[in-house]
Amino acid sequence: MSIQYYPNGIGGYPPGDFLDTCKPLQTSGNVWYVSSLIGTDAVAPAGQNREKPLATLAQAVTNALDEDIIVFLQGHTQTLTAVQTLAKSLTLIGEGTVSDKPAVSFVMNAAATSLFNATTAGVEFRNLYFPQNLQANASPKVAFTGTGTDGLVRGCYFDCGPTDTGTAISIGTARCRVENTTLISTATTRAAQPSSAIKTPAAAFSGLVLKDVVVSAGTVGFSNFAAVDFSQTAIALLKVEGLSLLLGADANFGSACTGRCNVQLATGGSRVQW
16 A cells, blocks of 8 residues: 655635545545546546546546545536445545536436446545436435445535435445535426435434535425435434424424434524424
8 A cells, every 4th residue: 555645725716615625634545536527537546637537427436446435527417317326435526616517517318227336335425416317217316225335425515406316425334524505496397396305215324414504495495295204214324414494394303313403594484303
């Protein structure tokens, strides 16, 4: 193992994710750069030079090893037609913002499949934008399915539209943190509401943190009873701080959940049932 030293950081600039903009940075893994605008896919070590990035997420995941960082340069956009399984402990970072949203986006153009499925420990999503699915799709956009994954969603933005008949983030049998992230219903008719923002399957697990998360029901809300739905799960060590429930977005925590909850802002009749 060799320690990589980046005296000027890994090249990002504010506004953006802290890990992308901090300096200096030391890491035991490698940093891979990706750009759909100027990149070319090739096997490793291609992609480790910021000036010669890869073109696609899939090639970066192939080239990377556990605990590596994948940086998507500003303006990167990618449409997936099949799930990207993350079976390596990777950190995915999007650079930059546009109109207060992350400037890097991933969207799904298929039915019945997730964008990302994190099946191992330590997968992180940072400063990424997820528009509504291009087809009706009942699968979660981001799913944490591995036991004890210690996953992270930070600084991301989810549009939940009429094609999103599944939840935006699904957290099951996995420790996870969702921080500084916005999830909003963008539907315009009640007949075509998205399902929910964050949901947990039935399997019990321990350790879920929501910190400074904003959930908005938009103009017509979500079709699920609650936009944040932990009603079917026995979650131990549930810690919710600085949650904003806007325009009638509700949260439902099951009676078997244990922990604490702080809602810093609730508008439009939003409520927490526990």
